[in-house]
Amino acid sequence: MSLAVLQRAKELLGDTIKSTHSYRGDDTLVVDAAAIVEVMRLLKDEVGMDFLVDLTCVDYLGREPRFEVVYHLRSMKTGERLRVKAPLDEPEDGSNPALDSVVPLWAGANWFEREVWDLYGIRFHNHPDLRRILMYEEFVGHPLRKDYPKERRQPLVRRDPNE
Amino acid sequence: MAEAKKLVLGVQEPEDQSEYDREFSDDDELPTEPMTLNMGPSHPAMHGTVRIILTVEGETVKSGDVQVGYLHRCFEKEAEHATWTQVFPYTDRLNYVSPMLNNVGYALAVEKLLGVVERIPERAQYIRVIVGELSRITDHLTATAAGAMELGAMTIFFWCIKGREWIYELLEELSGARLTHSYVRVGGVAYDLTPNFADKVQALFPKLEKILKDVGDTTLELSFFRDRMDGTGVISRERAIQYGWTGPALRSTGIPYDVRKDHPYLVYDRFDFEVPVGSKGDNFDRFIVRIEEIRQSMKILAQAFAQIAPGKVVLDDPRIILPPKQEVYNSIEGMIGHFKLIVDGIKVPPGEVYSYTEGGNGELGFYIVSDGTGRPYKCRVRPPCFCIVSALPELIKDRPLADIVPTFDMMNMIGGECDR
Numbered sequence: 173m174s175l176a177v178l179q180r181a182k183e184l185l186g187d188t189i190k191s192t193h194s195y196r197g198d199d200t201l202v203v204d205a206a207a208i209v210e211v212m213r214l215l216k217d218e219v220g221m222d223f224l225v226d227l228t229c230v231d232y233l234g235r236e237p238r239f240e241v242v243y244h245l246r247s248m249k250t251g252e253r254l255r256v257k258a259p260l261d262e263p264e265d266g267s268n269p270a271l272d273s274v275v276p277l278w279a280g281a282n283w284f285e286r287e288v289w290d291l292y293g294i295r296f297h298n299h300p301d302l303r304r305i306l307m308y309e310e311f312v313g314h315p316l317r318k319d320y321p322k323e324r325r326q327p328l329v330r331r332d333p334n335e
Numbered sequence: 336m337a338e339a340k341k342l343v344l345g346v347q348e349p350e351d352q353s354e355y356d357r358e359f360s361d362d363d364e365l366p367t368e369p370m371t372l373n374m375g376p377s378h379p380a381m382h383g384t385v386r387i388i389l390t391v392e393g394e395t396v397k398s399g400d401v402q403v404g405y406l407h408r409c410f411e412k413e414a415e416h417a418t419w420t421q422v423f424p425y426t427d428r429l430n431y432v433s434p435m436l437n438n439v440g441y442a443l444a445v446e447k448l449l450g451v452v453e454r455i456p457e458r459a460q461y462i463r464v465i466v467g468e469l470s471r472i473t474d475h476l477t478a479t480a481a482g483a484m485e486l487g488a489m490t491i492f493f494w495c496i497k498g499r500e501w502i503y504e505l506l507e508e509l510s511g512a513r514l515t516h517s518y519v520r521v522g523g524v525a526y527d528l529t530p531n532f533a534d535k536v537q538a539l540f541p542k543l544e545k546i547l548k549d550v551g552d553t554t555l556e557l558s559f560f561r562d563r564m565d566g567t568g569v570i571s572r573e574r575a576i577q578y579g580w581t582g583p584a585l586r587s588t589g590i591p592y593d594v595r596k597d598h599p600y601l602v603y604d605r606f607d608f609e610v611p612v613g614s615k616g617d618n619f620d621r622f623i624v625r626i627e628e629i630r631q632s633m634k635i636l637a638q639a640f641a642q643i644a645p646g647k648v649v650l651d652d653p654r655i656i657l658p659p660k661q662e663v664y665n666s667i668e669g670m671i672g673h674f675k676l677i678v679d680g681i682k683v684p685p686g687e688v689y690s691y692t693e694g695g696n697g698e699l700g701f702y703i704v705s706d707g708t709g710r711p712y713k714c715r716v717r718p719p720c721f722c723i724v725s726a727l728p729e730l731i732k733d734r735p736l737a738d739i740v741p742t743f744d745m746m747n748m749i750g751g752e753c754d755r
Binding site: 195196197198222223224225226228230242244248251253255278279280282283284291304305306307308315316322 | 402403404407409411412413415416447448450574576577578579580590592597598686687688689691698700702704712713715717721722725726729754755
């Protein structure tokens, strides 16, 4: 049943799909990060994957591309599920990698994307309020990156708001 | 990065100073200015550590900035440095009013990646259902208790907490810990049920039913309770789906999505139970959906005790399960096997899976990535109440200040799960 979703998505999305695979019953689409909003819109409206279950990121340090933003979708009508992955490389100039926000499609993506920004340092264009969410505002760095040492301590020093 | 907002507490001066100099007559409404109020992180009417920066105009909330994260303890970072088995104690502390459900959810995710889900002994699957449903009852009892208490119905709080304590005592007898059970293992459960466990649980049913009836009867008649719960915190089906709501909160809007029914795992397809739904999507619906779900959990428990058969409680696979102590102390193979599993951890094949179960608050998902070593490469938990709380700013906007308390309560935000 779930293969049907992959099939429909493949026909609909064509070249934006880089690869697909199924493992342990989970179907995965790997798509072009630049086209993520368009892909998500089509999957939501045309394929019926109308529920954003989860949004997270994985840091494959030492691999090209380094990051993968991972979306989990579900169809409320049929119960089918799909994983969409958008590989993302670090820009050469050392700035934060970025892709478009899916908040216009799902309001629930707001906090998920803030969390990914907070913990992995991935920027989301057109996000209404991209602030840290789990860590405090003064925190330096992004703790879930593989090159952030687990032992590093950062005492919380409050800035004077009037400075 | 968005610029850090400046936090200015107290009355803000209006830009137009002439408002101060105006003459007022008795017919005028009292002028109000937007005021910034700080609710939390420790507020007597908010269980859980969360901070809401409110802009209020009189009694009406104009906007609320909900700030979570006070209970962040780096669940993922710690998990990436622990063996697969060592993650169980961390999962206990996710939703700490239903630790067993987290244990089961995580174990199922690792087993899915190992490809052994079908081989888990049937008795272990039944035991997981039993402890999971007991945990669901404690979760819902806590949510209803705290919700009622914060609206002033202290008696209901004591009734529910008393019922929760009975179950905690049984789970303590089973696992040795009142709250942080760490009872489930990859491949089964740590040990078999204690003698007469089924009788002890079933002896609780009439007492729990009495509590539920009392709570139901009382809350239906308590006018201050109904006034503050009925028609407050209303969310439409579309918005609930937009925000990724699951569990009792989503079912209060009338959508009967329950992972146990829609994607049966363990042996849930063998039980006869209903999925209660609400109609209006308000706080009272969320309250009674939880009360009814406790009844359904008891129904599942009764069937599980009737169906459970004797047998093994762990998978028979030395690559996953620790050898019996007898072998560890008396044979070289046993000792090496024990040593390898403790030091290196279970070897999970490289790959990624997303596994989901019905937690206390909704779909509890684990997205785990393995690189073939004994430690998770990534261990992400999809916290159901994180999504639910993210809708709080929308639900309290343009509503009276007093509505925040019931709306927040019925979201059942559990700091450990939301902030991880």
